[in-house]
Amino acid sequence: MPLYHFVLKTRHDRVPDRDGSEWPNEAAAREEAALVAHDLMRNQEVKTHTWRIEVCDEDLRPCSELLFAELDESVSHLPPELREPHLVTSRRMAALSDAILALRGTLAQVSETLSHADTVMAAISGKRA
Amino acid sequence: MRNACLSALSSDALSLLKPYLTETALHEGSVLWDATKPSSEVYFLTSGLISIVVPVSDGAFVEVGSICRQAVGGTIFAPSDSYTQGVVQIGGHCICIPAQHLFFVAKKNSEIENLVNYCRDWILRQAQQMAACNAIHTADERFCRWLFQAYQRLDTDIVAVTQEMIASLLGIRRTTVTLIAQKFQTEGIIQYRRGKIAILDQARLRAAACKCCNNLARKHWPSTRILDANAVKLRGQS
Numbered sequence: 001m002p003l004y005h006f007v008l009k010t011r012h013d014r015v016p017d018r019d020g021s022e023w024p025n026e027a028a029a030r031e032e033a034a035l036v037a038h039d040l041m042r043n044q045e046v047k048t049h050t051w052r053i054e055v056c057d058e059d060l061r062p063c064s065e066l067l068f069a070e071l072d073e074s075v076s077h078l079p080p081e082l083r084e085p086h087l088v089t090s091r092r093m094a095a096l097s098d099a100i101l102a103l104r105g106t107l108a109q110v111s112e113t114l115s116h117a118d119t120v121m122a123a124i125s126g127k128r129a
Numbered sequence: 130m131r132n133a134c135l136s137a138l139s140s141d142a143l144s145l146l147k148p149y150l151t152e153t154a155l156h157e158g159s160v161l162w163d164a165t166k167p168s169s170e171v172y173f174l175t176s177g178l179i180s181i182v183v184p185v186s187d188g189a190f191v192e193v194g195s196i197c198r199q200a201v202g203g204t205i206f207a208p209s210d211s212y213t214q215g216v217v218q219i220g221g222h223c224i225c226i227p228a229q230h231l232f233f234v235a236k237k238n239s240e241i242e243n244l245v246n247y248c249r250d251w252i253l254r255q256a257q258q259m260a261a262c263n264a265i266h267t268a269d270e271r272f273c274r275w276l277f278q279a280y281q282r283l284d285t286d287i288v289a290v291t292q293e294m295i296a297s298l299l300g301i302r303r304t305t306v307t308l309i310a311q312k313f314q315t316e317g318i319i320q321y322r323r324g325k326i327a328i329l330d331q332a333r334l335r336a337a338a339c340k341c342c343n344n345l346a347r348k349h350w351p352s353t354r355i356l357d358a359n360a361v362k363l364r365g366q367s
Contacts, residue, residue: 008308015312017304032304039305044267 003058004029006036009065010051011097026063029055033064037071045072049086050093067091132173132224133199133352134244139359142240149230155179157220162203164212170225171203172196177221178283180298181252182214190214191263192275192298194255197282199350201248204228218298219279219289243358247351254349258341263300266339271299272309273338276319278345280328291324313337 001022006029008015023029033053041048049069056062069075069090075083135143155161155177162168163184172179179202182190193213196202202215205228235242262271275295279288292310296303310326313319318334320327328334335342347353 006304006308008312013312013315015308015315017307018311019307021304032302036302036305036308039268039301040308042268043265 004032004063005056005058005060006033007054007056008036008040008051009054009094009097010048011093012101014101020058026055026057030064030066033066034071037066037068041068041072045074049090050097052094067094131198132175132201133350134201134248134355135173135224137352137355137359138240138244142238142244145234145238145241146226146231149226149234150224151226152222152224155217155221155223157217159217161215161217162211163214167211168203168215169228171201171205171228171231172215173201173224173226174198175222175224176283177217177223178219178279180216180218181255182216182298183212184214185300189300190216190297191300193259194252195278195282196252199282199352200251201244201351205245205248205252218294219283240355240359244351244355247354250354251349251351255345258344262339262341266341268299268301268305269309269312269337270339271301272306273313273334274341275299276326276328277331277334277338277342280331280334281347282350286331287325287327289325292321 001024003020004023004026005020006017008017021032023032033055037051037053040051045068049067049072051068052065053068054062054065067087067090069087075086078086135146138146150173152175155172155174160166161170161172161179174197176198179196180192181194181196181202182192184190195218196215203225204211231241231245235245262274266274272295275298276288276290279290280286292306293303296306299306310319310321313334314321316333318328318330318337320329
């Protein structure tokens with residue numbers, strides 16, 4: 001059976017399931033992801049509406065992504081004119097989280113590069129002296 | 130290592146039980162009792178962990194309490210018409226006594242009677258707390274609560290437990306436990322490796338657990354209550 005990995009995306013973290021698990025196909029892996037989302041959402045539904053689970057194949061290529069807000073049955077009774085804006089907002093908040101995390105990653109890389117540059121410059125200055 | 134309840138008894142009370150006590154091994158995964166196989170024994174654990182679980186559907190079950198060396202498991206309620214199962218989750222050893230002998234001695238000795246009552250209270254207390262916990266707490270909090278309690282009761286930083294086992298006991302998916310464990314591993318609170326979870330930062334683990342830990346804390350353990358009752362009795366005598 002093919003191996004799938006699940007990646008939990010919260011507002012502040014990316015949590016990968018490093019070992020992965022075997023599922024008959026992508027649809028079965030998505031079903032598992034939905035059950036996991038329900039486990040994680042339970043008793044904190046509103047807080048987790050912007051969370052997502054990404055289903056990846058064995059090479060860690062993303063196959064699909066499930067937004068918790070779309071799976072939350074506690075808001076499924078809402079009329080479409082209320083539910084849809086809520087889903088749109090949750091999706092945009094999730095995209096914003098992605099952007100902030102990417103920015104943090106870039107800043108960390110820049111900081112590392114500058115630190116490395118400082119070391120190199122100090123070594124060069126030392127040689128000159 | 131000894132059972133803390135037996136250790137807490139006075140030598141007079143312990144001598145009443147001694148003729149009936151036998152030592153036995155607890156093998157991981159074995160079912161000590163269930164609805165079809167009621168136990169006639171009471172188990173004083175000296176090591177390991179027994180989960181008291183309620184079967185739900187398709188072979189699945191949910192934990193409603195656990196027993197380590199601070200309490201006893203088995204037929205502590207009489208007569209036994211239990212629909213729970215007692216499953217050895219972490220193997221170890223225990224000292225057994227036929228339930229009828231324990232209850233017989235309890236009628237004659239107030240200290241043993243207290244032991245039986247405290248152990249019954251403990252099982253009821255855990256079941257009530259688990260009902261509340263399952264209803265209102267998150268999967269993360271429940272995972273940390275289970276692990277923190279195992280750490281406290283087994284008195285070890287390394288708990289021999291698989292993700293599958295924790296998932297079954299908490300009634301959640303194994304993948305959910307994997308993701309939660311990964312998160313706490315990244316934060317440096319635990320380290321998971323081949324069926325063992327090392328607790329690296331017990332203060333942060335406790336902080337991440339639900340407040341159910343407080344209501345099931347050491348002062349409520351049967352062994353602690355026996356010690357407290359004996360201390361009060363001694364103060365009264367002096």
